[in-house]
Amino acid sequence: MEREDLGALLARITRRLIDAERPLLSRHGLSMWAYSALSRLAQQPAATQQALAGAIGYDKTRLIALLDGLEEDGLIVREPDPADRRAHTVRLTEAGEARHAAVQADIRAMEDQLLGELTAAEKRALLGTLSRLARE
Amino acid sequence: MEREDLGALLARITRRLIDAERPLLSRHGLSMWAYSALSRLAQQPAATQQALAGAIGYDKTRLIALLDGLEEDGLIVREPDPADRRAHTVRLTEAGEARHAAVQADIRAMEDQLLGELTAAEKRALLGTLSRLARE
DNA sequence: TATTGTTATACTCTATAACTATA
């Protein structure tokens, strides 16, 4: 059995993908973590900043500065939760939704090119299996 | 199309895998990069340290301290290349081979458990597709 | 007493430049 470790395979592919995403993101003025937060918020607003941090696997203390920047750019808004005044809800603005959609379109195009050599069935199988593994 | 970005999927799975590997590696007294270097050297010795750094995607300046530690532990040996006395070849010792084999066995077992819910055919398809994507 | 958001601090990791010895 001369195969590579699964972790080594995934790490190499992930690194390639990140290298390809970096210039796309920087062209839109976003860091990787900023895009990660926007993507999460595009699915659903966050009830607390801590929940958002947990959802994207980021640290709550580092999230502060990240959200500060996104808010300054008008891409998100923080609003105090009337029910619990310690907490702040976080949601995308219209500009934030537009920015996220534009970046995601670029990233999907890049991914499609990378997966170009796969057949449609292979692509479906890959994405399906990865989704299952990620969900657990 | 409500799927997640490929990069986001891969990053999540890779992080899960790394979290699962960390305790295994530390039980064997190895860092992630140390294991990465041992894995590469188990495939073939390195003609130069720079070649090894390139092969595992690490920085040549950071590789120094890593190899210092591995050499001190008796897992690798550096030998000056008689043909070019600037260069050092790097290869595993017997102890290095044994250590690598032991760690890899643990990691493979963990991976198999993680992939446990997949059928044999799905596993083959996944590893095959990932290998192709990693190779390019 | 516990939790949310926040700040400050220390620590680790990574990138850059420069040195030496060879070629």
Added chain:
DNA sequence: TATAGTTATAGAGTATAACAATA
């Protein structure tokens, strides 16, 4: 002059602890 290995230094990224406001 260019390259392999090395060292030193600066910068970015990350983790830990502590604080104020609220529950």
